[in-house]
Amino acid sequence: MSERPALSKAEMEVARVLWELGAASVRQVHEAMPAERAIDFTTVQTYLRRLEQKGYARAKLDGRVRIYSPKVKPRTVIRETVDDLIERLFAGEAMPLMRHLIEDRGMSDEDLAQLRSLLDGEEE
Amino acid sequence: MSERPALSKAEMEVARVLWELGAASVRQVHEAMPAERAIDFTTVQTYLRRLEQKGYARAKLDGRVRIYSPKVKPRTVIRETVDDLIERLFAGEAMPLMRHLIEDRGMSDEDLAQLRSLLDGEEE
């Protein structure tokens, strides 16, 4: 199992963008960050470096520019992160989280419909 | 809005126990922690102190024993925490989290049924 260190919140944001881009330079990641998320270029650089240190990304040089790409799949990180959250905040129970999402967090009809078909897909 | 500082992971565990107990001394919280979660009495004490500092709990003295009780409802903390997670890890979209819960995290038939009725409750 030999877990990597968990991602911090800010690192997560950067990781998400990196998954989206597939492979990207610091600049590209910086530019792809949500507009309202004011953050310095070098801060993003630091997060990418830490992502690499923690084993979540790898980098190679393209000329003198560092190109980062994800090394761990979103699925994996999501699993680890959500499991941990459920453990700590919900004593290991997933249902209360579900309930919160459905009840306390208005979902569109579309979302509801989509959910429903997800559920149907689960029946064997 | 004047947000309180977010809870850290370890603080969350203690907060959860405190919600469960309603009001409790350090010792009670310590004893109510999951057995496999080895943690020192004074560590719990520290978390409770921080919970109070951050505005998540209040304490009053019963004799010379401090009795802590929650000041912020689980609902609220859950909302804030989950919102933040969704923002950072899912770019603000709740559906992918749902999908993860349903697809990548085996749910029992019971859970599925329960979910279904939750959904039905949502239709107006």
Add this chain to the structure above:
DNA sequence: GTTTTACACGTACATCTGTCCTTGAGTCAA
């Protein structure tokens, strides 16, 4: 060619986190 721009890379640093230790004062039993 010299100025500007763009980056990499290392450094910095205050704060937060996870964890525990120490000290001192009440409490109870011997």
Add this chain to the structure above:
DNA sequence: TTGACTCAAGGACAGATGTACGTGTAAAAC
């Protein structure tokens, strides 16, 4: 009344986190 015990209270401390600055160098613009 002397230990043994229980707490509170505060201190400690290494490591993680969020955020950015500074220096140097390659490339682009002038």
